[in-house]
Amino acid sequence: MVGRSGMTAPFWKQKTLEQMTRDEWESLCDGCAKCCLLKLEDEDTGEIAYTKLHCRLLDGQACACMDYENRKKIVEDCVILTPQNVAEIKWMPRTCAYRLVLEGKDLPDWHYLVCGDRNRVHTTGNSIRGRTVSEDTVFDEDPEDWIVDWEGNEP
Template sequence: MKQHETAPFWETKTLEALNPQEWEMLCDGCGLCCLNRLQDEEDDTAPIYLTRVACECYDIKAGQCSDYANRFEKVEGCMRLSVERVAEYDWLPETCAYRLIYEGKSLPAWHPLISKDPHTVRPHGMYALNPILDNEFIDLEDYIVEESI
């Protein structure tokens, strides 16, 4: 690093020290947190199963939330990711920047903050692959994509 350059914010600040804009910038836009998960409601220690079924606000073509600003009002159970709860986010993919920074790890080369290109996520397979939209007729158990997380 040249003498006049400074390290990027995600390398110099703790998650608690990030401002709201920096917190949002950590998101790589993969959409994996927009996929429905299943867990035994009576057992918080039970495995979490990821499905291919995306939230009703997920825009499949764009690969992102169709109403990000109003998602909490529109979707019951949409979780606000926050620094106060980051220790609970072991259900997020291992590539998630929130999880990586919390665990003291570096961002991958394909992350938009590193590559300077928001489209580098998809060529590396880091996105909600072939999602379908949630509706009342879907049985989530038919769409599990991993054994558990």
């Protein structure tokens, strides 16, 4: 698709999530790692609360899974995003590219597919880098003690 400027529109504006190649799909992830945070759901209201605790497989400094290919085998309740389930996952952050593309919205200026800088998600404070702890390091406290308001990222 060619826009008014004569430039070809980027793939995420031309294709649905289902039409994307595996590489295109994977490239949508901005590396914020917010999907790897432990989240709590209020049983009565269904409201989702984010915590400062991340999955034990997440490298909190790199904002990357330490065993991406085997994550579901190791962490049974890991949710693997697919074009088919993104719409049903209530806890995806508002800034998540998968959610934004599904909703027909633009990617944020700090997304590396827009700005070309993979580190920008971190330097702009849009990732969890250095602001969380592994779920395995917390033993005596309840997860509720770790609830945090990740500015602008509640579902």
